[in-house]
Amino acid sequence: MSATQALRERAPTPPLRPLLAQTGAELYMTLRRGETLLLTLGIPVVFLLFFSKVNVVSTPGTTPADFFVPGILALAVMSTAMVSLGIATGFERGYGVLKRLGSTPLGRPRLLGAKIVTIVAVELVQAAVLLPVGIGLGWSPGGGGMPAVAAAVGAVLLGSTAFAGVGLLMAGTLRAEVNLAAANGLYLILLLLGGMIVPISKLPAAVQDVAKLLPAEALSAALHATLGHGSAPPVESWIVLAVWAVAAPVAAALTFRWE
Amino acid sequence: MPAVEVRGLTVRYGPPGTPPAVDDLHLAAEPGEVLVLLGPNGAGKTSTVETLEGYRRPAAGDVRVLGLDPAVDHARLTGRVGVMLQRGGVYPMLGPRRVLDLFAAYYADPVPTDELLDLVGLRAVAGTPWRHLSGGEQQRLSLGLALIGRPEVAFLDEPTAGVDPEGRIAIRRTVADMKEGGVCILLTTHELGEAEKLADRIAIISHGRLARAGTPRQLLAGGPDTAPGHPDAAGSGPSATPVVTFGGPPGIDAAALAGAVGPDTSVVESTPGRYRVDAGPGIAAPAVTAAVATFLADRGATLTDLAVGKSLEEIYFETVGVSAGRNDEPPAGAPVPTGTRARVGRGRPGRRARRGSAR
Structure with missing residues (x-):
């Protein structure tokens, strides 16, 4: 009896080991998926080169590189935090992976933690690729110094949280295939309305009013200010980003269905 | 204390009043015991197992795993319970070795990956992504994942479904291995041969109710019928003549x-x-x-x-068929497709x- 009980006494799992292993697996899968690499690195790099070099979109009051580098960085954040995360999570839900993980000691906080670390890691890779390309294209960060960089990083973190919330909101409620289409569709809409490639001033006034309420436009406005002009982001960008960064994850958490 | 206890479990997938998928079910299984839930598709086996896994809450009744409520004490049970879902549940991109290594990191004292690869017979395909594995190999990987954390209780939902004969042997060997280690195993199947080979005790489930239970030998001998409250018990009790x-x-x-x-x-x-x-x-x-x-x-x-003695097949069709004949007009939306009932009920008059x- 005492022998059996001794056997049954279990040492707790070290709390970091599951998180590290899960993060490693998430990173491995993210970087091995061709379509993810195309979305998070290929398209932003091609867009940055194409629009900076080919004068299809005029950028009044600024050089092409100074406009497109911040805009494409915002696009890259959206690709990683919303589209890549959302599609992958939707399929994991569809394949029953999330359900299966629910019966292991991994737990939701560590699963979410692994996904957050993965997003940040991919964004660092994106920055490491896009910023040198931008510099090569003649981008000059606007001379805002450390305050501008800090504000840009803050805006990226808020924007990532908001986009991740939107991605998970769809992933947790839609069928995997529908979620795939919806995430790609939303990506296109936000790309066009987000001031990332097309300056928002070129949109009709009514569309501009709507676009300014979207997290895509708020993030790209904040990055244009900090990394293009070297100035502080407009207050309304902070407000819009903060509201989305709270509302979208809360909505995702409330509606997420694990199977 | 039984490792698994089900007392009066009722599971419903709609508002009160909809016909239950599981209806006042009673079960218990001890450590080191293999209890097989046997029944046709839609009998309520998976609903029962998923309640025990903590995925759903009972509409009525009570379930206990290792003395704990699996829905409320879920976090305290995940390290002690192994789960094999009916299908899926694995990252399609990852091969058996990577998946086993990943799951091993979730547990305090996991079974070494190489040992598991040998036990479930997947060493030859250890690097093959899950989506390229055969159905039987996928099932065996799922089984390996269910026991990687050295569980005290394992829930295996249709472990042999779609598995080739070789895979079945690997699965039987694995189940025997776990049982030897004192694991309580509750597995579902609709395959009679597997039930007979794997079970210490069989519980035949029909329309969400326990129709019969006993060791395979007891069932074959025609008794004892451990579901005395069941309306079919009187009609299909022990037969006195050989x-x-x-x-x-x-x-x-x-x-x-x-x-x-x-x-x-x-x-x-x-x-x-x-x-x-x-x-x-x-x-x-x-x-x-x-x-x-x-x-x-x-x-x-x-x-x-x-x-x-009767074959298990005869016992099974007597049990499931008799139940099917009882409530011949299922309410709309009943969990069991009526086609199954009709097929099960037929065939016997022809024999006579x-x-x-x-x-």
């Missing part, structure tokens, strides 16, 4: 054989070359087998596959038509 089944040449004279065995005996050729003898009262099993052997020998025929009896 039943003998055997194989021989098709078309032997059933009436003559019945006469040779003794009074009030009936002989049925259930399928060509398969016979079933229901001996009359007072005739002992040895007398029946001797009479059958002599009868065939006198006619120069070879006797094969003789067994005393071929019956020859001696009076």
